[in-house]
Amino acid sequence: MKKVTPLQVERLYQFTAQHYVEYYDVQTELVDHLANAIEEQWQENPDKDFEKALYEEFKKFGIFGFMNVVEAREKAMTKKYLKLIFKELLSFLFLPKMIMTFLLITVVCTVFMQVPYGGYVVTGAVFLILVWQAYLAFKNRKARKQAIRANQRKPYLLEHLLETCGASLGLLHFLFQIIIHLPGDFQNFTFWSVVGFSVFMSFVIIIGYVMLFEIPRKQNEILQQVYPDYHLAM
Amino acid sequence: MSNNNLYKGSLQTIILQLLAKGDKMYGYEITQKVKELTKGELTITEGALYPALHKLEGSGMLEVEMQKVDNRLRKYYKLTEKGEKESVIKVEELTRFVETLQELMAPKNPKLA
Numbered sequence: 001m002k003k004v005t006p007l008q009v010e011r012l013y014q015f016t017a018q019h020y021v022e023y024y025d026v027q028t029e030l031v032d033h034l035a036n037a038i039e040e041q042w043q044e045n046p047d048k049d050f051e052k053a054l055y056e057e058f059k060k061f062g063i064f065g066f067m068n069v070v071e072a073r074e075k076a077m078t079k080k081y082l083k084l085i086f087k088e089l090l091s092f093l094f095l096p097k098m099i100m101t102f103l104l105i106t107v108v109c110t111v112f113m114q115v116p117y118g119g120y121v122v123t124g125a126v127f128l129i130l131v132w133q134a135y136l137a138f139k140n141r142k143a144r145k146q147a148i149r150a151n152q153r154k155p156y157l158l159e160h161l162l163e164t165c166g167a168s169l170g171l172l173h174f175l176f177q178i179i180i181h182l183p184g185d186f187q188n189f190t191f192w193s194v195v196g197f198s199v200f201m202s203f204v205i206i207i208g209y210v211m212l213f214e215i216p217r218k219q220n221e222i223l224q225q226v227y228p229d230y231h232l233a234m
Numbered sequence: 235m236s237n238n239n240l241y242k243g244s245l246q247t248i249i250l251q252l253l254a255k256g257d258k259m260y261g262y263e264i265t266q267k268v269k270e271l272t273k274g275e276l277t278i279t280e281g282a283l284y285p286a287l288h289k290l291e292g293s294g295m296l297e298v299e300m301q302k303v304d305n306r307l308r309k310y311y312k313l314t315e316k317g318e319k320e321s322v323i324k325v326e327e328l329t330r331f332v333e334t335l336q337e338l339m340a341p342k343n344p345k346l347a
Contacts, residue, residue: 075292080292
């Protein structure tokens, strides 16, 4: 049976990249699919041109091409990433990390109540932390792109989310919306409003910490679990 | 089959069921298996299969394994424990749905219908 050659496999990777499949993990699955389908065509017609067979198979993906596949993969990986954040976040509600959470809430609460314009100080500080986080995400994204361009690394989707704090910009936007809709005067806050606000802000800080430090620390372990071929591509 | 869109709501169940019967499968193999089992009556489109597989993987129902086959990497899917349980539930749901449809299309007791 006629098989797709290594050179043609390379061409298939190139073809998927040309059709907006940026990530290696998604490309790999599509390359194998296309190669299988082409080989099947060759079973009936061994002389059929590789490019012609490829375009026939690509057409079967419909008018949106590989877009549906990429979108579904992005959604699945984002879900996985959010689950990872949630799992880490949950550990801050149990001992020993619970002590850190409690201390942080106490500090935020104290600043809010004791420092002049405490509410604005807390909001401003959290906002700056998130801006810093977005900056680091941007920096990582740039470094990643350079490494990929230089062919030093394969672009994996989940790795991209882990290194660029996938949801950090969303979080920043979320906080920004809250700030816009905050009451103009923090002085009107009741004691329990201050506590509620401090708990919320503390958790925003913890989420930022988890995204920037906790998850990246376990990155290799996570990626090898999700991508069994990850060590081959490093 | 001209109305392939009829299976769309059941695609995940079909995948889970195929994987429950076998050990592990890759995407293309799934499309071929469905074609073979239904003697060509049902064709799973590529644009629907992979999103469904990725959704199941993201929900923790499937796990993956990579193998190098014929100069390229192949991604195999297999059921997780959660996927095995879900497969049983989904098949039961689909069977009930088919029975209800049958009853609606061709009632056993037409006088009561």
